[in-house]
Amino acid sequence: MSGIIAAAETQFHVLAVDDSIIDRKLIERLLKTSSYQVTVVESGVKALEFLGLVGDEKSNNTLKVEINLIITDYSMPAVTGYDLLRKIKESRLLKDIPVVIMSSENVASRINSCMEQGAEEFFLKPVQQSDVNKLRPHLLRRNICT
Numbered sequence: 307m308s309g310i311i312a313a314a315e316t317q318f319h320v321l322a323v324d325d326s327i328i329d330r331k332l333i334e335r336l337l338k339t340s341s342y343q344v345t346v347v348e349s350g351v352k353a354l355e356f357l358g359l360v361g362d363e364k365s366n367n368t369l370k371v372e373i374n375l376i377i378t379d380y381s382m383p384a385v386t387g388y389d390l391l392r393k394i395k396e397s398r399l400l401k402d403i404p405v406v407i408m409s410s411e412n413v414a415s416r417i418n419s420c421m422e423q424g425a426e427e428f429f430l431k432p433v434q435q436s437d438v439n440k441l442r443p444h445l446l447r448r449n450i451c452t
Contacts, residue, residue, distance in 0.1 A: 380411075
């Protein structure tokens with residue numbers, strides 16, 4: 307049975323967004339250790355480009371690569387994690403993708419705003435393996451519903 311679960315996990319593709327190379331490498335390593343396929347980008351702008359949310363959304367009818375979950379830093383220049391979350395949840399095509407926000411600052415109003423906007427989780431940095439383990443139910447729930 308565990309072979310079936312491990313095989314199922316390898317299909318999950320996570321987009322990780324963080325402007326800090328150290329945090330990007332850490333989250334990438336933690337996700338890969340948990341058998342996720344990982345794409346990392348260094349900014350909210352790059353994430354929007356990857357997701358096809360730059361410019362007219364109608365010109366980008368499908369994602370080039372299926373993404374099962376997005377994990378993003380909150381504090382980034384230009385496009386913050388909160389901005390990215392809002393754009394994803396406003397997108398007809400992407401709104402059902404679970405989004406997790408990470409931050410080194412434990413600010414209750416920030417956490418509440420993100421959760422109200424549709425974030426699945428809010429992790430305090432440094433992200434740990436126990437945090438990554440919390441992602442699986444969100445992925446499995448979405449996979450069952452689709």
